[in-house]
Amino acid sequence: xxxxxxxxxxMLAAGQINVEEAERLIDAxxxxxxxxxxxxxxxxxxxxxxxxxxxxxxxxxxxxxxxxIGGSKGGPTQVxxxxxxxxxxxxxxxxxxxxxxxxxHVNEALREKGLTVDLSQLKxxxxxxLIDGLSDMTVDVVDKNAKVTMFCE
Amino acid sequence: MIPLxxxxxxxxxxxxxxxKTRQGPLPQRLGLWIPLFLIWLLLLPIVLVLSPIAMxxxxxxxxxPFRAFRVFWHILAGLTGTHIEVKAPDAMxxxxxx
Numbered sequence: 001x002x003x004x005x006x007x008x009x010x011m012l013a014a015g016q017i018n019v020e021e022a023e024r025l026i027d028a029x030x031x032x033x034x035x036x037x038x039x040x041x042x043x044x045x046x047x048x049x050x051x052x053x054x055x056x057x058x059x060x061x062x063x064x065x066x067x068x069i070g071g072s073k074g075g076p077t078q079v080x081x082x083x084x085x086x087x088x089x090x091x092x093x094x095x096x097x098x099x100x101x102x103x104x105h106v107n108e109a110l111r112e113k114g115l116t117v118d119l120s121q122l123k124x125x126x127x128x129x130l131i132d133g134l135s136d137m138t139v140d141v142v143d144k145n146a147k148v149t150m151f152c153e
Numbered sequence: 154m155i156p157l158x159x160x161x162x163x164x165x166x167x168x169x170x171x172x173k174t175r176q177g178p179l180p181q182r183l184g185l186w187i188p189l190f191l192i193w194l195l196l197l198p199i200v201l202v203l204s205p206i207a208m209x210x211x212x213x214x215x216x217x218p219f220r221a222f223r224v225f226w227h228i229l230a231g232l233t234g235t236h237i238e239v240k241a242p243d244a245m246x247x248x249x250x251x
Contacts, residue, residue, distance in 0.1 A: 052234065075242030087231030093224045099214055 004029050050135050050152035053088065055081040059146035085131060085152070092127045095119050155226075156233045159187040162247040189250075 005026060012022040057079035098106060103119045110117050131152065139150040166180030211218035235250040 077242075078238075078240040080236070080238040080240075082234065082236035084231050084234040086233075087228065087235065090224060090227035090231040093227060097216055097221055097224055099216065 050131060051085055052153050053083045053085060053134075054149075054151050054153055055079070055083070056149040057146065088131075089127055092122055095122050154233060155189075155193065155229045156250045157188070157190045158251055159185075159189055160247070160249040160251075161185040161187065162245070164245040165243065 008017070008022050008025045008029070011017045012019065017025070057077070059077045059079075098119060100120070106119055107117070110119075134152045137151070139148075141148040161184070163183045164180055207221075208218040211221050232250050235248070237246070237248040239246045
């Protein structure tokens, strides 16, 4: 029992309000709780739907990442990428279009590169779960020469 | 909604990033506003002409052509909001799609 409800009952016991008034007050309190709960649910749902994946790379000029990007020695290289989540979802759907016989070859090629991903198991629902999980997460990779940050916004 | 515009900016040269003390050759800058909606309009007749061939191709590799079309449409629509920016000491590239 919450404090406000207790107060209403105490007012009823003290004769300050009648039974009908107490009932109305308790109903109003319950409605308020439901509204608060639904508001917090909707805000968390809105929060859990990020629109973009951001990748930020800040690499020193002589770092391996900067060399791969095409930077030159002598200054830092910065990369700022914003990928819409819709594009990632569409990419996963595209993977589902790959014919089964081709998927075997793609899986083998990925395994050779050290990525044990089965494309046949990759479904848009999995991506939704991943995105929901990523919404409050930031991935930071800090090296002596480079810093990579990934997050959803 | 499919993307309607794209902005491409490329700066090369020693001083591609803003600096008060400019030395060496002048930087070369290229800024393009690409009206993608015009490109889509130009491509539309070509797509309509080629669609039977694409459908046939999909059926040969046992893919639902309508599903394939939907996926490509989603990819096209998903490009809206893409932002790619690379800044190096001697070059800067910016691509924005919206």
